[in-house]
Amino acid sequence: MAPPLIAVLNGPNINMLGMREPEKYGSTTIDELEQLCADAAEDLGLAIDFRQTNSEGELVTWVQECRGRCAGIIMNPAGYTTNSIATMDALLAVNLPTIEVHITNIHRREEFRHHSFISKAATGVIAGLGVQGYVLALRAMAGMLDTEQDA
Numbered sequence: 001m002a003p004p005l006i007a008v009l010n011g012p013n014i015n016m017l018g019m020r021e022p023e024k025y026g027s028t029t030i031d032e033l034e035q036l037c038a039d040a041a042e043d044l045g046l047a048i049d050f051r052q053t054n055s056e057g058e059l060v061t062w063v064q065e066c067r068g069r070c071a072g073i074i075m076n077p078a079g080y081t082t083n084s085i086a087t088m089d090a091l092l093a094v095n096l097p098t099i100e101v102h103i104t105n106i107h108r109r110e111e112f113r114h115h116s117f118i119s120k121a122a123t124g125v126i127a128g129l130g131v132q133g134y135v136l137a138l139r140a141m142a143g144m145l146d147t148e149q150d151a
Contacts, residue, residue: 003047004071004145006138008037009062010052011078017103017131025103028131040135044142056084063090071145072097074137081106081116091121097144099137102127 010030013020018029028036034050041048049070053059059080066073073096080087081102091098100118105128119125124140126133 003041003045005047005049005069006041006141007062007066007070007073007075008034008048008050008134009059009073009075010050011056011059011076011080012054014052014076014078015054026130033131033134036131037134037138040138044138046138046142046145048138056080056086059084060086060090063087063094066096067094070096072099072141074099074101074134074141075118075122076101076103076134077116077118081118083117085117088117088121091118097141098122099140100125100127101133101137103130103133104128 015030017025017033018027030052037048037050051062053062059077063073073091073094075091075098077084077087077100098121100116100122106116107127116125123144126137129136
């Protein structure tokens with residue numbers, strides 16, 4: 001039996017990790033982040049589909065494609081956190097366990113970053129723990145899926 005597939009979807013500028021404001025986002029590159037997620041997923045008996053886009057429409061399409069294909073979604077919506085009703089609607093439509101991840105603590109930053117439309121559709125939110133937040137999200141997702149299978 002194939003391991004449950006988890007979509008790890010990243011929004012705008014995540015491709016700039018390691019270069020963009022390392023004092024906030026750290027020195028880990030997107031390739032290193034993908035490997036970190038792949039290693040953690042393997043340890044947890046999960047498979048991942050890791051993607052990044054700077055396009056809101058592409059992100060919405062990817063979320064929609066998760067229906068019937070993925071067991072859950074881990075998403076760092078990045079700049080779409082505060083304004084993407086379309087992404088929120090897509091997450092609500094696919095009705096999958098979703099964990100929202102932010103590398104920085106959005107609540108310690110500028111006021112406009114404090115509101116998340118994505119949180120309205122998320123099962124849980126992890127913020128401010130750097131790239132380790134992705135590993136924690138994968139662990140949480142594995143636990144949620146085990147609970148669902150036990151029910």
